[in-house]
Every structure is written in C-alpha cells, then in structure tokens.
Amino acid sequence: CSPKGDGRITNHWLMFLLYDFLFQIDSDDEINDRLARSIEPVGGYAGWRLKLRDGLFWNDGKSIGNEDIIHTVSNSPIAPMVQEIRKDDEKGVIFTLFRDDILFPRRLASLPILPSHSTIYEVTNGPFRLRKGKSPVSLHLYRNRDYYRDGHPKLDRINLKTFTRSYFAIKAVEDRKMDIFFPLSLHEIRQYSNASVQRFFWTSSDNPPIGDAS
Secondary structure, three states: OEEOOOOOOOHHHHHHHHOOEOEEEOOOOOEEEOOEEEEEEOOOOOEEEEEEOOOOEOOOOOEOOHHHHHHHHHOOOOHHHEEEEEEOOOOEEEEEEOOOOOOHHHHHHOOEOOOOOOOEOOEOOOOEEEEEOOOOOEEEEEEOOOOOOOOOOOOOEEEEEEEOOHHHHHHHHHOOOOOEEOOOOHHHHHHOOOOEEEOOEEEOOOOOOOOOOO
C-alpha cells in the first residue's frame, strides 16, 4: 500500500505486479533471464541481438513476440539512444544504438514489456491479473495461473489500497489490518516503532509475509 496525495494507486506498483521484464537484476547485481532467454553484442557494443523464450503469452491468448519488444522500447525513456530496431526471426530483435553502450542489457531490464496490440492494463503478462475494486483507491490482484515461471507467484491474491495520509496506513499495519506499507520516509520510520522495517517495506511483524512474491 502506498500513500499518495490523490489517494490513487500508482502505476509503478501495477507495472511490477502485472507485467514482466526481459531481465531481472538480482541481489548480487547479476542479470537473470526472464522473458528473454539471451542477449549478446553484435559487432561491438552498439549492436545487440535479443531472443525471447518460447511459449510466452498475453492473458488474452496472443503470443508475446518481437512486435511487443519493438513497441515497448520505441515508447520508453531509452528510445533516444536506439537508432534502429529490426526483427530477427519471430522471437528475436536486433538493436542498433547510436553509440557503444555495454550497459544496454541493464537498461532493458528496467522496462516492463507492454502489449503492442492492446491498451495498458487491458492485457497483461505478469505474475498477477487485475480485478478492479469499487473505488480508485482499491484494486484486487489474483495469481496468474498461466504464468510461465513454475512455482510463481507465491501468493494467490494481493489487495492494494492507497491512503491519503501515511499515518492511517501505518496505523492499519500496526492493527494488523494490512501486511505491508510502502514507502516510508526516514522521519516516519523514526516516528513509529511498533512495526518492523524490512528493506523498503513496513510490515506488521519481524517476518515479512512476502519473500519473493513474483
């Protein structure tokens, strides 16, 4: 749950819960494959060839393909560094950059892959599926049972709610009406000490309810 001035749930949270990424950077700062199965430089670091996994689908049944990669990158903050993106068979793309960039795979890792054939949130590919609540401050997410990663997500359901003031969110955690609160400022952490801080989460016990939700 997140405090926000207008009381609405932020896009940042929904992107991580409803969409998947080409790569994931783990706690050891290593790049792990997610939707992509490989990426390699082509003739230096200004060219990169990426291959998607097989058997990837949107929740409407359509295959996740190179059109979705091209659509996502072309409409992303890293688009200005890309001179050209072209298809490399059905499951691959080749990126041509304006200059060498050895960190390009890491830049791709920050982008949730979005559908080229539909509007955002109408079609998803991540660990959870969306069911809207009765108000803009409440959303219900359910486990995507067709998710390609076996054994994930580890939760069957997530209920998201926003608060206009951090005090009310923290009080809900302390009363055990809510499991996790994000984010907290240092001032808020010092002000309230009945709950424990787990990384950037505020939880109601020393054992956070989520280890790896996705």
